Amino acid sequence: xxxxxxxxxxxxxxxxxxxxxxxxxxxxxxxxxxxxxxxxxxxxxxxxxxxxxxxxxxxxxxxxxxxxxxxxxxxxxxxxxxxxxxxxxxxxxxxxxxxxxxxxxxxxxxxxxxxxxxxxxxxxxxxxxxxxxxxxxxxxxxxxxxxxxxxxxxxxxxxxxxxxxxxxxxxxxxxxxxxxxxxxxxxxxxxxxxxxxxxxxxxxxxxxxxxxxxxxxxxxxxxxxxxxxxxxxxxxxxxxxxxxxxxxxxxxxxxxxxxxxxxxxxxxxxxxxxxxxxxxxxxxxxxxxxxxxxxxxxxxxxxxxxxxxxxxxxxxxxxxxxxxxxxxxxxxxxxxxxxxxxxxxxxx
Ligand SMILES: O=C(O)CCC(=O)C(=O)O
Ligand SMILES: [Fe+2]
Numbered sequence: 001x002x003x004x005x006x007x008x009x010x011x012x013x014x015x016x017x018x019x020x021x022x023x024x025x026x027x028x029x030x031x032x033x034x035x036x037x038x039x040x041x042x043x044x045x046x047x048x049x050x051x052x053x054x055x056x057x058x059x060x061x062x063x064x065x066x067x068x069x070x071x072x073x074x075x076x077x078x079x080x081x082x083x084x085x086x087x088x089x090x091x092x093x094x095x096x097x098x099x100x101x102x103x104x105x106x107x108x109x110x111x112x113x114x115x116x117x118x119x120x121x122x123x124x125x126x127x128x129x130x131x132x133x134x135x136x137x138x139x140x141x142x143x144x145x146x147x148x149x150x151x152x153x154x155x156x157x158x159x160x161x162x163x164x165x166x167x168x169x170x171x172x173x174x175x176x177x178x179x180x181x182x183x184x185x186x187x188x189x190x191x192x193x194x195x196x197x198x199x200x201x202x203x204x205x206x207x208x209x210x211x212x213x214x215x216x217x218x219x220x221x222x223x224x225x226x227x228x229x230x231x232x233x234x235x236x237x238x239x240x241x242x243x244x245x246x247x248x249x250x251x252x253x254x255x256x257x258x259x260x261x262x263x264x265x266x267x268x269x270x271x272x273x274x275x276x277x278x279x280x281x282x283x284x285x286x287x288x289x290x291x292x293x294x295x296x297x298x299x300x301x302x303x304x305x306x307x308x309x310x311x312x313x314x315x316x317x318x319x320x321x322x323x324x325x326x327x328x329x330x331x332x333x334x335x336x337x338x339x340x341x342x343x344x345x346x347x348x
Contacts, residue, residue: 008032008208018111025112029176029224035215037104042214046160056086068237075129078190078262081326091263094274100243109245120244121283122256128238133230138189143181143222144297147253152222159239162212166238167231170209175225186304188315193301255293309339
């Protein structure tokens, strides 16, 4: 592993010791387990998801879908309509949603929080193309995206093996101790918001990650600073889960009751061909407090992008072009168009 990256501490020795897990997550701001889930369950999920990914044309035809060999002419990401078209097919897979409810994940989140928990309705899969590194998920705290409560726990898990070069997740241990949401700024990467981890004296910006294997899982609360590593492989897709868990009865932001935005689907679209009923609208049985989504983080990012684009920043111009081309970020679309016209840059 390179000098800048250290290995995550493995907590398998404490899986049955709730008090110790609570101490470690409070101190380190994360918990990492090897093979928390039987790898076979992940391989099976991978087969199902990668087969759909091949059907939508993102894998090289006639290769084994398990190898995840990407057609690199098809590099798309969140925010592109082409990404949404493929992601929607993956997002309909019942077992993908069910995986967030696997008892292995739920039990350990209950132990580390010491309370009854449930998965957020919104599940997230990431399908990451190789050599598309400028779109890599930048350094951030999850609260700006998922909101609701600082007590939410994210679970990041590769669907298959994910060695460092495939671009897994990295965290800064103890960074949650800042105990507040830091200033995030415009970024081209997924989520669109970045924080400068070096700008805060309280944070020692040492990044920790792993050569992840199928079944491994990394958990962290909503204020822990993290990012994805770039996918430097020549031709491999990175496929992973990042799901969120909440304390039953806690606050949940309204958008987390909806399917993940890039899927562009409604729950009825998603449920159309499901074989079981138990997970359909399961959250309605729980008495959680729904709170309004706070748009200030993304609004600020967009306003910064407008200013940066005016100053000629290529990433910001690209983002504005993309939001016009995909014409669904209705927010501020007119402003984006005006800036590009002003600059005389083409819309694509
Ligand atoms: O997998 C990624 O690229 C981003 C994941 C992430 O930020 C998360 O799990 O919260
Ligand atoms: Fe995140």
